[in-house]
Amino acid sequence: MLDLETAILAWRARFRASNAFTAADIDELEAHLRDAIDAHVAAGRPLDEAFRLASERLGDTVALAPEFEAKNRATAWASRAAWSLAGALVASPLLRAVLGAPFASLRLGAAAGASDPGALGRAAWIGTWAAFAGALLVVAAIAWLLRRVEARRGSRALERGVFAVAIVFALLAWTGAFQPALEARFPASWSVDEMNAWYRGVSVLRRWEHFYAAPLAIAALGWALRARSRGPRPFWFAAGAVAMLAFEDLGALAYRVFLWARYGSASFAPDWELACRLSGFLVPVVGALGFLFALRRVGARSAWRRVECGRWLALAAAATSALGYALVHAPGPRATSGLGPQPAWAALVGEAIFASYVVALVALSTRAARAAKA
Amino acid sequence: MALSKDLTAASAAPLVLSLLSRGDSYGYELIRAVRELSRDRIEWTEGMLYPVLHRMEEQELVESYWAVAESGRKRKYYRITKAGIAALRAQREEWVAVYAALSRAWRSANA
Numbered sequence: 001m002l003d004l005e006t007a008i009l010a011w012r013a014r015f016r017a018s019n020a021f022t023a024a025d026i027d028e029l030e031a032h033l034r035d036a037i038d039a040h041v042a043a044g045r046p047l048d049e050a051f052r053l054a055s056e057r058l059g060d061t062v063a064l065a066p067e068f069e070a071k072n073r074a075t076a077w078a079s080r081a082a083w084s085l086a087g088a089l090v091a092s093p094l095l096r097a098v099l100g101a102p103f104a105s106l107r108l109g110a111a112a113g114a115s116d117p118g119a120l121g122r123a124a125w126i127g128t129w130a131a132f133a134g135a136l137l138v139v140a141a142i143a144w145l146l147r148r149v150e151a152r153r154g155s156r157a158l159e160r161g162v163f164a165v166a167i168v169f170a171l172l173a174w175t176g177a178f179q180p181a182l183e184a185r186f187p188a189s190w191s192v193d194e195m196n197a198w199y200r201g202v203s204v205l206r207r208w209e210h211f212y213a214a215p216l217a218i219a220a221l222g223w224a225l226r227a228r229s230r231g232p233r234p235f236w237f238a239a240g241a242v243a244m245l246a247f248e249d250l251g252a253l254a255y256r257v258f259l260w261a262r263y264g265s266a267s268f269a270p271d272w273e274l275a276c277r278l279s280g281f282l283v284p285v286v287g288a289l290g291f292l293f294a295l296r297r298v299g300a301r302s303a304w305r306r307v308e309c310g311r312w313l314a315l316a317a318a319a320t321s322a323l324g325y326a327l328v329h330a331p332g333p334r335a336t337s338g339l340g341p342q343p344a345w346a347a348l349v350g351e352a353i354f355a356s357y358v359v360a361l362v363a364l365s366t367r368a369a370r371a372a373k374a
Numbered sequence: 375m376a377l378s379k380d381l382t383a384a385s386a387a388p389l390v391l392s393l394l395s396r397g398d399s400y401g402y403e404l405i406r407a408v409r410e411l412s413r414d415r416i417e418w419t420e421g422m423l424y425p426v427l428h429r430m431e432e433q434e435l436v437e438s439y440w441a442v443a444e445s446g447r448k449r450k451y452y453r454i455t456k457a458g459i460a461a462l463r464a465q466r467e468e469w470v471a472v473y474a475a476l477s478r479a480w481r482s483a484n485a
Contacts, residue, residue: 024450025424025428027448027450028401028424028450029420029424031400031401031402031447031448031449031450032400032401032402032420034447035402035403035447035449036402038445058420059419059420059421063421064420064421066421067421067422067424067425068421068424068425070425071425071428071429
């Protein structure tokens with residue numbers, strides 16, 4: 001026997017997952033659905049058939065969305081922006097933790113009395129992967145909790161939960177930004193040789209764990225959001241998160257490309273790193289906007305939005321990883337130093353290379369969207 | 375034979391106003407009433423009706439309120455406003471003019 005209330009809760013969740021409907025719209029449609037079910041039951045049909053007929057007749061979200069979306073356009077965009085922001089807010093401190101972990105480990109080790117850069121590097125390697133595993137566990141645990149909340153109390157509770165989590169994470173990111181422990185800085189007494197020994201200790205991954213981490217983090221997010229609530233809301237959440245992850249990477253990559261082309265080494269240039277950080281804020285934001293626009297083009301058709309976007313995001317992340325891997329292992333001396341201070345034009349070149357990624361992404365996704373339409 | 379899509383859309387607002395001028399009503403009931411009035415020729419879909427109702431509410435031709443029906447269920451009712459009554463009068467003149475013109479055209483064509 002069909003449990004009508006559970007069925008209606010699930011039915012509502014599908015509508016909540018779409019940006020096209022306001023809460024009042026769904027309440028009104030639900031009253032309509034219940035009237036239709038009553039009429040079928042009064043005509044002698046069993047309850048489950050009555051529910052099926054009534055919900056089919058009412059139409060699914062895909063059929064109803066365009067009409068409602070036109071009416072609710074402003075609300076829909078505000079909702080998309082809010083979900084993307086929530087995604088970016090959740091991703092940001094996780095990324096910060098993974099990026100800061102090697103240096104936090106370095107400081108911890110030094111405080112414990114260790115002085116061998118190689119050993120400190122190996123400890124940093126462990127610390128980084130522990131931070132990464134911890135971040136994944138946190139995401140998985142929150143996702144599991146939110147899904148339980150959604151199953152019990154409906155998708156509006158899920159929505160509130162996601163935003164509460166995003167606010168907590170935003171506070172964490174804010175605090176993290178002022179943690180000297182997470183700063184990418186070596187002890188002042190270290191020579192370039194010691195820094196290089198430390199990097200060798202951190203080993204093959206050479207601190208670019210996040211190039212490898214991005215696809216895994218995205219897979220975790222995808223697992224968290226795909227299973228139940230299909231639709232544009234998780235799509236925009238994931239888009240925000242991925243934009244944050246991917247463009248932190250792409251922003252960093254732009255300078256690696258430049259270093260490699262100019263000096264024949266994509267490896268670390270200690271005296272450049274801090275100068276790059278100056279535009280470290282602008283680059284991810286501009287990149288995120290470009291990436292979101294690209295996703296919007298690709299995700300314009302609802303079928304794409306639901307299924308393909310997840311694969312597409314994973315592909316984009318994997319491509320970023322591959323590029324990161326190729327660059328880190330590109331031929332050339334493994335450590336660069338003595339380049340002198342970063343000239344102003346180098347930053348511009350870095351930005352230009354970065355901008356070309358965004359343009360290429362937008363162009364490619366526009367083509368893909370056209371192909372999907374045709 | 376069902377009504378064409380264009381004509382269904384064009385006649386939605388005057389039909390809604392006409393029905394509401396007879397008394398307050400809600401979406402499900404409006405669809406049923408139109409089906410009956412048109413002897414099954416006009417079949418409104420929910421995706422068409424609700425956005426039309428919401429747009430008319432924005433234009434202040436109708437207003438809405440939530441009320442609990444005798445069945446104990448909460449429903450969103452719509453009521454025609456003064457502006458709605460005026461709009462209905464104007465639209466009625468238009469439809470009558472179209473109907474009269476078509477009738478005369480067909481009469482002279484048959485003659």
